[in-house]
Amino acid sequence: MKGIEEEEAKSKEERMTTRSSCSSNGLLPSSASPKKTDDLEVGQPIKEFELDGDDDDDPFDIAHTKNAPLEILRRWRQAALVLNASRRFRYTLDLKKEEEKEQRRRMVRSHAQVIRAALLFRLAGERQIVLGPSATPPTVTGDYAIGLEELASMTRDHNIYSLQQCGGVKGLSNMLKTNLATGIVGDENDLIKRMNTFGTNRYPQKKGRSFLRFLWEAWQDLTLIILIVAAIASLGLGIKTEGLSHGWYDGVSISFAVMLVIIVTAVSDYRQSLQFQNLNKEKQNIQLEVMRGGRIMKISIFDIVVGDVVPLRIGDQVPADGILITGHSLAIDESSMTGESKIVHKDQNAPFLMSGCKVADGIGTMLVTGVGINTEWGLLMASISEDTGEETPLQVRLNGLATFIGIAGLAVALSVLAVLLGRYFTGNTKNPDGSVQFTKGETTVSKAVDGVIKILTIAVTIVVVAVPEGLPLAVTLTLAYSMRKMMADKALANIQVRRLSACETMGSSTTICSDKTGTLTLNQMTVVEAYVGNQKINPPDDPSQLQSEAGFLLCEGIAQNTTGNVFVPKDGGDVEISGSPTEKAILSWALGMKFDVLRAESKILHVFPFNSEKKRGGVAIQTADSKVHIHWKGAAEMVLASCTGYLDSNGSLQSIDKEMDFFKVAIDDMAACSLRCVAIAYRPYELDKVPTDEESLGKWVLPEDELVLLAIVGIKDPCRPGVKDAVRICTAAGVKVRMVTGDNIQTAKAIALECGILSSRADATEPNIIEGKVFRAYSEKEREIIAKKITVMGRSSPNDKLLLVQALRKGGEVVAVTGDGTNDAPALHETITKADIGLSMGIQGTEVAKESSDIVILDDNFASVVKVVRWGRSVYANIQKFIQFQLTVNVGALVINVVAAVSSGDVPLNTVQVSLSLSLICILFQLIMLILAYASICLL
Numbered sequence: 043m044k045g046i047e048e049e050e051a052k053s054k055e056e057r058m059t060t061r062s063s064c065s066s067n068g069l070l071p072s073s074a075s076p077k078k079t080d081d082l083e084v085g086q087p088i089k090e091f092e093l094d095g096d097d098d099d100d101p102f103d104i105a106h107t108k109n110a111p112l113e114i115l116r117r118w119r120q121a122a123l124v125l126n127a128s129r130r131f132r133y134t135l136d137l138k139k140e141e142e143k144e145q146r147r148r149m150v151r152s153h154a155q156v157i158r159a160a161l162l163f164r165l166a167g168e169r170q171i172v173l174g175p176s177a178t179p180p181t182v183t184g185d186y187a188i189g190l191e192e193l194a195s196m197t198r199d200h201n202i203y204s205l206q207q208c209g210g211v212k213g214l215s216n217m218l219k220t221n222l223a224t225g226i227v228g229d230e231n232d233l234i235k236r237m238n239t240f241g242t243n244r245y246p247q248k249k250g251r252s253f254l255r256f257l258w259e260a261w262q263d264l265t266l267i268i269l270i271v272a273a274i275a276s277l278g279l280g281i282k283t284e285g286l287s288h289g290w291y292d293g294v295s296i297s298f299a300v301m302l303v304i305i306v307t308a309v310s311d312y313r314q315s316l317q318f319q320n321l322n323k324e325k326q327n328i329q330l331e332v333m334r335g336g337r338i339m340k341i342s343i344f345d346i347v348v349g350d351v352v353p354l355r356i357g358d359q360v361p362a363d364g365i366l367i368t369g370h371s372l373a374i375d376e377s378s379m380t381g382e383s384k385i386v387h388k389d390q391n392a393p394f395l396m397s398g399c400k401v402a403d404g405i406g407t408m409l410v411t412g413v414g415i416n417t418e419w420g421l422l423m424a425s426i427s428e429d430t431g432e433e434t435p436l437q438v439r440l441n442g443l444a445t446f447i448g449i450a451g452l453a454v455a456l457s458v459l460a461v462l463l464g465r466y467f468t469g470n471t472k473n474p475d476g477s478v479q480f481t482k483g484e485t486t487v488s489k490a491v492d493g494v495i496k497i498l499t500i501a502v503t504i505v506v507v508a509v510p511e512g513l514p515l516a517v518t519l520t521l522a523y524s525m526r527k528m529m530a531d532k533a534l535a536n537i538q539v540r541r542l543s544a545c546e547t548m549g550s551s552t553t554i555c556s557d558k559t560g561t562l563t564l565n566q567m568t569v570v571e572a573y574v575g576n577q578k579i580n581p582p583d584d585p586s587q588l589q590s591e592a593g594f595l596l597c598e599g600i601a602q603n604t605t606g607n608v609f610v611p612k613d614g615g616d617v618e619i620s621g622s623p624t625e626k627a628i629l630s631w632a633l634g635m636k637f638d639v640l641r642a643e644s645k646i647l648h649v650f651p652f653n654s655e656k657k658r659g660g661v662a663i664q665t666a667d668s669k670v671h672i673h674w675k676g677a678a679e680m681v682l683a684s685c686t687g688y689l690d691s692n693g694s695l696q697s698i699d700k701e702m703d704f705f706k707v708a709i710d711d712m713a714a715c716s717l718r719c720v721a722i723a724y725r726p727y728e729l730d731k732v733p734t735d736e737e738s739l740g741k742w743v744l745p746e747d748e749l750v751l752l753a754i755v756g757i758k759d760p761c762r763p764g765v766k767d768a769v770r771i772c773t774a775a776g777v778k779v780r781m782v783t784g785d786n787i788q789t790a791k792a793i794a795l796e797c798g799i800l801s802s803r804a805d806a807t808e809p810n811i812i813e814g815k816v817f818r819a820y821s822e823k824e825r826e827i828i829a830k831k832i833t834v835m836g837r838s839s840p841n842d843k844l845l846l847v848q849a850l851r852k853g854g855e856v857v858a859v860t861g862d863g864t865n866d867a868p869a870l871h872e873t874i875t876k877a878d879i880g881l882s883m884g885i886q887g888t889e890v891a892k893e894s895s896d897i898v899i900l901d902d903n904f905a906s907v908v909k910v911v912r913w914g915r916s917v918y919a920n921i922q923k924f925i926q927f928q929l930t931v932n933v934g935a936l937v938i939n940v941v942a943a944v945s946s947g948d949v950p951l952n953t954v955q956v957s958l959s960l961s962l963i964c965i966l967f968q969l970i971m972l973i974l975a976y977a978s979i980c981l982l
């Protein structure tokens with residue numbers, strides 16, 4: 043009972059804090075969001091949109107709708123004159139749903155058991171899917187020494203006590219028949235057994251709305267309701283004045299037009315909702331790595347089973363509930379589950395990992411203990427439907443325009459109404475036969491009412507004509523339409539659009555900040571030059587050169603200081619190497635070594651995982667004879683700077699002083715040939731200085747001075763074919779391509795020259811080409827000026843990219859950013875959300891990068907980025923054309939009607955024409971799009 047009370051207290055607390063957390067899946071607290079909330083409390087909703095530094099007073103000039111907090115969006119909508127909210131905000135962000143989601147999250151957290159039982163009950167009723175055994179399974183199930191319920195409740199309640207009773211992770215893994223080092227067996231039989239016992243990692247999808255629902259919603263629209271009323275009124279009036287045989291024309295034709303509009307709207311909405319569903323399905327199908335039968339394999343998140351051993355890396359999404367096996371500096375962002383932006387450190391004292399959370403730092407492996415609807419994440423996903431809705435900047439601006447025109451139309455209509463009523467009641471209007479329409483005392487009340495209704499109809503017509511309801515909707519439709527086109531287009535098959543606004547913004551982008559590795563290059567890395575000690579070895583992968591003392595230490599370092607893995611099949615098949623491309627290159631360079639043997643010979647004490655900030659990764663190991671070695675591997679010139687010695691070919695330690703210049707020249711030479719340089723070094727350490735208790739060992743900062751250089755390798759990563767052309771197209775179209783890379787500045791320069799980002803060697807001077815730390819040191823103002831000139835930035839930290847993007851945006855550029863988020867996911871998340879448009883890489887990209895991006899480039903190829911720009915431009919042009927068209931129609935009709943109404947007392951463009959044109963515009967619009975979409979592909 044106490045537990046529930048606690049939960050409730052917690053959720054109360056959450057209720058109070060969640061207001062500020064706008065993006066439920068934000069990896070890190072967006073630094074701007076608390077500020078925005080504060081401003082909000084002051085009660086100045088409209089000012090919110092100038093946060094981006096725009097001086098413009100226009101409340102609708104929101105440069106960034108992307109991350110605007112819900113509260114602000116709500117106020118913005120209220121600020122607009124919305125004649126028919128349902129239409130104008132159709133397929134923009136559903137604010138109500140967002141709130142619902144938040145509530146759901148809290149409910150799921152506090153009543154997980156109940157919700158799950160209800161869900162199972164419903165599913166059983168529908169007999170839709172059978173997810174594992176029923177709600178009350180036996181404690182011990184079939185082949186496993188632990189049952190589903192016991193396991194699920196342990197994980198859900200983070201019950202460390204029952205985990206200990208099972209004998210910790212080790213004991214639990216035995217119960218689940220998992221080997222912690224090699225994973226589950228993973229043959230079909232094994233998988234089926236696990237799925238039958240513990241369920242699958244799927245959750246029932248909320249069904250989409252049916253077509254009838256869309257029909258029902260389509261008529262609930264103020265404009266249409268006005269028209270329906272007008273139809274009834276004119277039917278009555280018509281029959282009364284012209285008799286049954288002729289009087290129905292007007293009324294029925296209006297009804298017909300209304301029906302047409304309803305059907306067209308419903309069909310288009312329905313198709314769009316199907317499209318969103320597909321997109322969501324695609325988004326949810328995450329590919330990830332698991333360890334099965336000793337080999338790392340890539341599988342879909344849906345195929346994860348209980349017992350799986352899953353490696354976790356920075357930027358990953360925790361794919362299921364589980365328990366930490368080993369971890370180093372592992373930090374998890376649990377905001378997607380708890381609603382609070384808080385980073386939680388995970389270790390043996392807090393080993394429970396929640397599905398749906400993101401890895402914010404470090405590495406680790408987890409044992410899966412709960413999947414599908416046995417996890418809170420699964421429950422949450424089963425009870426909410428994910429939304430892709432959002433406001434796009436253009437929509438916001440058009441909403442402003444529509445509001446302005448609407449108010450003007452209303453004012454005009456009111457004045458016309460006043461004028462017409464005045465003329466009518468003062469006897470200044472005549473019937474066609476010349477008699478005065480209204481004479482005081484003579485005209486009957488019912489005649490007078492008819493006359494007033496007629497005048498009212500005229501006023502209503504003017505309003506309906508004037509308010510360009512279709513404008514924001516048209517943009518939404520255009521975007522949705524283009525997206526559909528794009529998905530169908532083979533040439534664009536490698537692009538996945540995650541946000542509608544991406545199309546719009548991409549077309550207006552003026553600069554692209556791209557990283558190098560994997561986007562501009564192939565990310566296929568091989569070691570082509572190597573120095574062991576002060577000897578250049580030739581050929582670089584000659585194994586005989588690694589037999590020395592230095593060679594042994596080197597192999598030890600390579601085998602232990604890596605996040606990669608080598609799998610040698612027992613049946614003599616090809617050796618499989620997994621890991622990041624850099625790791626793979628180094629592992630395959632030293633493939634002659636006995637990876638497994640080396641790894642078994644020493645014990646890992648502590649790991650400092652590689653990250654882009656420090657550009658090095660280290661590990662402390664204890665050898666069989668109880669010596670401690672600390673191995674480092676990282677950016678060559680940086681590691682070299684911490685070295686005081688090197689091992690010569692005889693294995694004796696030499697001071698580095700004399701050879702320092704030799705190594706520096708070696709690195710520069712390799713970098714000039716566009717090679718990525720990695721140095722490998724080590725140092726001995728005293729065992730008694732190593733912290734003994736777990737807690738301080740976890741916090742131990744590995745010593746990184748007085749290193750002994752073991753080797754420097756130069757890794758070739760060829761330029762992607764086609765990139766040169768793509769860069770040229772961009773430049774010609776006025777989109778400047780900038781390279782921001784973590785690599786050595788010389789390497790960056792060489793690659794930039796190779797792919798045409800730098801046009802000549804003469805260009806390669808500061809500040810055209812700059813190092814991250816130099817740029818960082820400038821003041822904000824200076825950065826703004828320099829940023830424009832920067833073409834290549836080398837040795838940049840993840841944060842430098844953010845600084846550059848901010849400086850460029852300040853300078854008025856529309857910035858697109860590409861990145862993969864390996865090693866720098868949290869920072870990239872920040873950068874991508876701050877940029878005008880974020881692109882992530884489908885193959886190398888981490889889950890966090892993909893989730894925060896607007897567009898995913900599935901083939902990681904820069905050339906595809908150009909396709910997006912080209913396509914975005916055509917979309918943008920189409921929208922513009924459509925707006926011109928629609929505005930001309932609106933303003934034209936308004937002017938004609940007002941002039942006619944005041945001069946003759948009737949409107950030439952009556953409701954029939956208006957409503958007909960409304961529906962015709964919809965249809966016409968689709969046709970225009972069809973024709974223009976292809977015609978303007980050549981705009982770039």
Ligand SMILES: Nc1ncnc2c1ncn2[C@@H]1O[C@H](COP(=O)(O)OP(=O)(O)OP(=O)(O)O)[C@@H](O)[C@H]1O
Binds near residue numbers: 559721783786865
């Ligand atoms: N796994 C690794 N272990 C050790 N050093 C590495 C590893 N990966 C990269 N490096 C070193 O760190 C440097 C930069 O890494 P960083 O992660 O910042 O760049 P990147 O993201 O790989 O490149 P880009 O920014 O162009 O995509 C590389 O030049 C290399 O020397």
Ligand SMILES: [Ca+2]
Binds near residue numbers: 557784862863864866
């Ligand atoms: Ca990078």
